[in-house]
Amino acid sequence: MSSTLRLGAYLLCGIVALFELGVVWLMLHPNVPPDYRAYYIDKTTTCLNQPVSGSYKLGTTVRFTPEDKDAAKLIRVCGLEGPTGDGNHAVGTSARLRFVYAEPATALTLQLAMVAIQKAGAIVPQRVEIVANGTLLDTVSLNAPAPQRFALPLVAPADGKLELELRFPDAVPMGPTDPDNRLRSIKLISAALLPADQV
Amino acid sequence: MSDAVALRPPRTLPLGLVLILIPLALAIAGLAIRYLAYAATVPDASIASFAQGMCRWDCSWYVKLSQTGYDPFPVPTMINAGNWAFFPLYPILVAIVRTLTGLQTIVAATGLSIMLCIASARVAWPLLGKDLRAYTLFSAFLVAGPFSIWLTTFYTEVLFLFLTLCVFAALQKRQFLLAGLFAALLSATRIVGVFIVFAILIEIWQAHRANGGNWRDFIPAVLKRPELLLALFIAPLGLFAYMAYLHFHIGDALAFSHVQRAWSRPSGLPPVFVWNALTSFPREGWVPTPSQQLAVAVIVGYALSIVLLVKKRYGMAVYSLICLTLPLFAGMASVLRFTAALAPMPLMLTELLASRRWLFAVALLGLLAGGYFTTIGWLTGYLSLV
Numbered sequence: 001m002s003s004t005l006r007l008g009a010y011l012l013c014g015i016v017a018l019f020e021l022g023v024v025w026l027m028l029h030p031n032v033p034p035d036y037r038a039y040y041i042d043k044t045t046t047c048l049n050q051p052v053s054g055s056y057k058l059g060t061t062v063r064f065t066p067e068d069k070d071a072a073k074l075i076r077v078c079g080l081e082g083p084t085g086d087g088n089h090a091v092g093t094s095a096r097l098r099f100v101y102a103e104p105a106t107a108l109t110l111q112l113a114m115v116a117i118q119k120a121g122a123i124v125p126q127r128v129e130i131v132a133n134g135t136l137l138d139t140v141s142l143n144a145p146a147p148q149r150f151a152l153p154l155v156a157p158a159d160g161k162l163e164l165e166l167r168f169p170d171a172v173p174m175g176p177t178d179p180d181n182r183l184r185s186i187k188l189i190s191a192a193l194l195p196a197d198q199v
Numbered sequence: 200m201s202d203a204v205a206l207r208p209p210r211t212l213p214l215g216l217v218l219i220l221i222p223l224a225l226a227i228a229g230l231a232i233r234y235l236a237y238a239a240t241v242p243d244a245s246i247a248s249f250a251q252g253m254c255r256w257d258c259s260w261y262v263k264l265s266q267t268g269y270d271p272f273p274v275p276t277m278i279n280a281g282n283w284a285f286f287p288l289y290p291i292l293v294a295i296v297r298t299l300t301g302l303q304t305i306v307a308a309t310g311l312s313i314m315l316c317i318a319s320a321r322v323a324w325p326l327l328g329k330d331l332r333a334y335t336l337f338s339a340f341l342v343a344g345p346f347s348i349w350l351t352t353f354y355t356e357v358l359f360l361f362l363t364l365c366v367f368a369a370l371q372k373r374q375f376l377l378a379g380l381f382a383a384l385l386s387a388t389r390i391v392g393v394f395i396v397f398a399i400l401i402e403i404w405q406a407h408r409a410n411g412g413n414w415r416d417f418i419p420a421v422l423k424r425p426e427l428l429l430a431l432f433i434a435p436l437g438l439f440a441y442m443a444y445l446h447f448h449i450g451d452a453l454a455f456s457h458v459q460r461a462w463s464r465p466s467g468l469p470p471v472f473v474w475n476a477l478t479s480f481p482r483e484g485w486v487p488t489p490s491q492q493l494a495v496a497v498i499v500g501y502a503l504s505i506v507l508l509v510k511k512r513y514g515m516a517v518y519s520l521i522c523l524t525l526p527l528f529a530g531m532a533s534v535l536r537f538t539a540a541l542a543p544m545p546l547m548l549t550e551l552l553a554s555r556r557w558l559f560a561v562a563l564l565g566l567l568a569g570g571y572f573t574t575i576g577w578l579t580g581y582l583s584l585v
Binding site for chain 2: 001006009010012013016017019020022023026027030031032033035036039040041043048050051052078175176177178179181182
């Protein structure tokens with residue numbers, strides 16, 4: 001190998017090494033939105049915020065069944081899987097719904113129908129923390145084999161947008177190696193936001 | 200490379216032509232076998248729908264990736280699983296072929312995959328000790344055997360296998376820089392491809408030892424030869440280029456790894472996963488469960504790696520052990536595919552099976568029959584094939 005070629009090869013080694021070091025630097029400094037970081041990198045949530053429109057008409061009951069899946073898709077943000085039979089299974093430690101409505105309202109009632117999951121043929125009792133726009137509304141308990149219904153009053157958001165989070169502190173793995181975003185807790189059957197005067 | 204005696208039958212055709220005709224004939228036979236299985240399984244089967252009908256599971260991801268490129272974030276279809284886990288080189292090559300030929304993506308991919316299989320067989324000739332029986336079995340394994348469902352559709356495995364063979368063929372000739380170039384392409388094909396750098400390093404060490412060198416003067420000797428340094432530096436270049444692309448595309452150079460979370464893969468120790476799979480007995484009957492089949496694939500892979508070690512093919516052995524072990528930290532998913540498409544595995548297996556004439560005949564028949572039944576399993580969604 002001539003000395004010019006050798007010099008060129010060393011130079012090329014240097015350039016490649018610099019490029020690779022640069023990529024390592026990029027690797028250590030991701031530039032991503034908070035939702036991305038929380039779900040993929042820090043793994044502080046199992047529910048990746050998806051930009052669903054939340055389009056919803058006040059007073060409508062959305063069922064999480066195969067027949068009603070198009071309406072459910074508009075409000076289903078994350079943490080729900082299916083439909084399976086009569087509802088959507090929650091997966092992970094929380095699930096979110098988004099309601100964006102145009103009708104004027106001052107007071108609302110949130111109606112939810114849910115059932116606790118079964119494991120090895122037995123009910124696994126679940127607590128569900130219901131959080132509306134960041135404020136804990138209530139913690140409900142599910143321990144029956146049939147769906148349970150809950151009605152919770154809340155002040156209507158001024159901007160017509162409600163971000164509903166369901167947290168599952170008692171979620172359990174179904175298999176020995178299930179990761180946190182496969183934990184199971186409840187099956188969501190239906191959800192509705194009713195103007196208080198309709199209840 | 201091999202201590203097998205070259206077994207060449209009397210022939211009138213030039214060897215170069217024979218080496219093309221064998222995989223070509225087997226490729227045609229393989230197409231016929233898979234089509235027969237397809238026609239026996241799928242209602243309203245037709246030749247026109249064959250290529251698309253064989254495209255299952257990850258194949259659909261590769262088709263879409265080749266057509267529309269990488270997902271932005273958030274993913275437009277509003278799912279957590281962006282397609283960043285799928286490495287770019289093969290989808291790019293298929294896109295080029297599709298553009299040049301005007302064929303449908305899956306048809307272009309099928310054609311390219313079969314051509315890569317034939318090229319793989321040809322590249323493997325010296326690695327098989329120039330043994331015609333082993334060469335025939337290896338060709339059958341690629342284009343007509345049970346795993347042709349992956350190697351002849353649109354999976355990245357075929358390019359991965361081809362480039363791995365190119366690296367080892369270059370290393371056999373001590374063409375380290377060429378091996379580094381193929382390794383760079385390999386690392387843009389599948390993540391584990393990057394670990395072939397260790398095989399290159401081992402071969403450099405063996406060449407150094409063969410020249411009378413020792414461990415003390417190894418590093419100075421490598422530093423004095425810039426082409427060796429360059430081979431080692433460019434080997435992971437494909438991976439680094441993809442990482443740079445991902446950073447500028449969605450802001451995360453490790454998106455290919457981070458997105459695994461969306462597939463909810465478990466994490467744990469390989470021996471635990473293998474043991475759990477192996478002891479996952481069927482509830483009734485005697486047919487091994489898919490988990491057990493995957494566990495057997497892993498064990499066969501390790502056994503072949505040990506044979507490689509015994510035969511002093513250290514580069515291949517170490518590379519195989521790394522490629523077999525790393526995916527196991529995320530469970531048993533797809534390990535049959537990963538093992539079957541790990542080039543040193545079929546190389547070693549076919550070399551062993553070609554050692555006796557009767558064994559060769561049984562193995563060849565077994566491969567062809569396996570091609571038929573595996574295609575049926577593939578089309579009916581048999582779990583261990585995913």
